[in-house]
Amino acid sequence: MTDFKFLARQLLRNPLSLMGIVLIVIFAFVAIFAPLIAPPPEGHLNPYLIPHEGYSVTPRPPSEEHIFGTTQGQYDIFYGVIWGTRSAFQVGLIVIGVVLLAGIILGSLAGYFGGLVDEVIMRITDIFLAFPGLILAMAIVTGLGPSLRSVMIALASVSWPAYARLIRGDILQVREEDFIEASRGLGASNLRVIVRHALPNAIYPTLVMASLDIGAIVLAAAALSFLGLGAPEGYADWGQLTSFARNWIVGPPGNPLKYWYAVTIPGLFILLFVLGWNLLGDAFRDILDPRLARR
Amino acid sequence: MELRSYIVRRLLLLIPVLFGVTLFIFGVTMLFSPTQRATLYVRDPRQLADLPAVIELYHLDAPFVVQYGSWVSQVVTGNLGWSRIVSMPVWEAIWHYLPASLELAIFATPVIILAGIALGTTAAAHKDKPADHITRVLAIFGWSLPTFWFGLLLLMIFYGLFRGFLPPGRLSVQMDILVGASDFIRYTHINTLDAILNLNGPVLLDAIRHLILPVITLSVVQVAFIMRLMRSSMLEALGKGYILTAKAKGLDQRVVVNRHARRNALIPVITVSGYLFAALANGVVITETIFNFKGMGWWAWQAAVNLDIPAVLGFALFNACLFVLVNLVVDILYTRVDPRVRLGQGIQ
Numbered sequence A: 001m002t003d004f005k006f007l008a009r010q011l012l013r014n015p016l017s018l019m020g021i022v023l024i025v026i027f028a029f030v031a032i033f034a035p036l037i038a039p040p041p042e043g044h045l046n047p048y049l050i051p052h053e054g055y056s057v058t059p060r061p062p063s064e065e066h067i068f069g070t071t072q073g074q075y076d077i078f079y080g081v082i083w084g085t086r087s088a089f090q091v092g093l094i095v096i097g098v099v100l101l102a103g104i105i106l107g108s109l110a111g112y113f114g115g116l117v118d119e120v121i122m123r124i125t126d127i128f129l130a131f132p133g134l135i136l137a138m139a140i141v142t143g144l145g146p147s148l149r150s151v152m153i154a155l156a157s158v159s160w161p162a163y164a165r166l167i168r169g170d171i172l173q174v175r176e177e178d179f180i181e182a183s184r185g186l187g188a189s190n191l192r193v194i195v196r197h198a199l200p201n202a203i204y205p206t207l208v209m210a211s212l213d214i215g216a217i218v219l220a221a222a223a224l225s226f227l228g229l230g231a232p233e234g235y236a237d238w239g240q241l242t243s244f245a246r247n248w249i250v251g252p253p254g255n256p257l258k259y260w261y262a263v264t265i266p267g268l269f270i271l272l273f274v275l276g277w278n279l280l281g282d283a284f285r286d287i288l289d290p291r292l293a294r295r
Numbered sequence B: 001m002e003l004r005s006y007i008v009r010r011l012l013l014l015i016p017v018l019f020g021v022t023l024f025i026f027g028v029t030m031l032f033s034p035t036q037r038a039t040l041y042v043r044d045p046r047q048l049a050d051l052p053a054v055i056e057l058y059h060l061d062a063p064f065v066v067q068y069g070s071w072v073s074q075v076v077t078g079n080l081g082w083s084r085i086v087s088m089p090v091w092e093a094i095w096h097y098l099p100a101s102l103e104l105a106i107f108a109t110p111v112i113i114l115a116g117i118a119l120g121t122t123a124a125a126h127k128d129k130p131a132d133h134i135t136r137v138l139a140i141f142g143w144s145l146p147t148f149w150f151g152l153l154l155l156m157i158f159y160g161l162f163r164g165f166l167p168p169g170r171l172s173v174q175m176d177i178l179v180g181a182s183d184f185i186r187y188t189h190i191n192t193l194d195a196i197l198n199l200n201g202p203v204l205l206d207a208i209r210h211l212i213l214p215v216i217t218l219s220v221v222q223v224a225f226i227m228r229l230m231r232s233s234m235l236e237a238l239g240k241g242y243i244l245t246a247k248a249k250g251l252d253q254r255v256v257v258n259r260h261a262r263r264n265a266l267i268p269v270i271t272v273s274g275y276l277f278a279a280l281a282n283g284v285v286i287t288e289t290i291f292n293f294k295g296m297g298w299w300a301w302q303a304a305v306n307l308d309i310p311a312v313l314g315f316a317l318f319n320a321c322l323f324v325l326v327n328l329v330v331d332i333l334y335t336r337v338d339p340r341v342r343l344g345q346g347i348q
Helices: A002-013 A015-032 A077-113 A115-129 A133-144 A148-175 A178-185 A190-202 A204-211 A214-226 A238-248 A260-288 B002-029 B034-039 B045-058 B064-076 B090-125 B130-144 B147-161 B173-180 B191-197 B201-238 B241-248 B253-271 B273-291 B296-305 B309-337
Strands: none
Touching (some): A077 A260, A133 A214, A133 B273, A133 B309, A148 A190, A148 A204, A178 A190, A190 A204, A204 A260, A214 A260, B002 B064, B090 B253, B090 B296, B173 B201, B241 B253, B273 B296, B273 B309
């Protein structure tokens, strides 16, 4: 517990990580209270679908009714980014959860048992790591049919090998320690040794770093959605809202920045969200890396 | 002798990896039912009645192993299938679109490496001073930047606000016609290089004008990455005994940083060249899509959106093979650069 207090104090003292924490808390707040901040209109069945009035192609500038303006197809940008915060958290948390579970199970099996089990699992990770990540994700999404669910499956399949390897390395380091030997000598089962003794002593830093990868996962998901491989049209998703602006980068002659709101606002949300996690991650890396410990 | 046997062993290890890669890629196509895959061969709704015949003809309902076997035997002979959206064989499409992507990578790589190393060195040399803090914040920003959005912002400013100063695409219309003329010889299909070889100034200028924004977009995130890596690597090098010795000899601070520390700090940067390749391959898809820069990434995007499965899979397979080879070369180079690392150790 003192460890935790020390960590918390370090993070709150550093202005960068403090800013990261503030950003994440704000976004969490927005996600939780989305129904209050941007209430769906009455009779609207699925709140994740952005309400739109009419089908006019031209984006409309911010007004009292639509404070961030509308995109092409008249989707309300404010509603989209608020509920998009929810979908961002969903994608990030689900993918990281699945990836960590797969990484912990396969990584600790490989590290603890070694030998043939290790060899097989590591060769499988080799196969996944042989692709540039986004390209593999693209191929998987295409195979499964574009949808938000496919994006999550694709990102999970691309990301788990790296974690499996990290956790395997952590387990390898503690495997030969005396306390593992002792618990085995006392007749504990393999499962018990892994879950109760090896894992808690090995993976704490990996877990912390992994959970901060939510930013990177959300960024990749937004990229896939931007490419038109993610959420269906009209779903509250930052990547898709950005892609709506592609035809409106340049305004009419005489007013080239006419559609600035459609281009800038959704991307700004992605940037700030990812920034929050990365600010925190950067501070953690410094604290956890003994080589860079401040002297 | 040692080197050769090492290379042979690494190449042999590639076989199971590539086998797994093909198995996985093929597995993805098999997610579709035989009927769905058969419709890819059909162009007219009236032909839908022929679907059972198509399935029969191409054995689309045969067991997995049989279909995989026949597919692999095709792939090995270089037949990756037919890319519907560009109406040419996948292999031909790869060669057709490769030069444009290569051109982007050729310009982005030096930008990434030089800027990353320069900024990282500066940050480390001024550790905990304003220069360090500023570069650090910039790096975290760069690392968090959605590149697709950044590209749109660049276009909004340099294409919109500055009236077509830096346009999207690869060449403007007039130059495209000029390049297509018979007296302009396409040696490489890399526009800038061909323009130089043909001694054609206007084409060169036009090509460069179209390259600036995509190259910036492609580089920005990786500059942030290399810079952070270089910073921590420099800090480690600066803490070594020989640095103290050099300082004690009374050498100038700049000489110590640039000559003694930086050379040794560069070694870890070399090891990430493999990573850099992957980052460029990924980045090319997004960059080319935003800027309508018709290279491999643009083609792969079109293929993915239009469910041109053979094209997407051929593209993925091509990139995987290239990536694996790049990693092999990097590992071998590493041992040349750093004699402390011996072959087969510290790798994997």
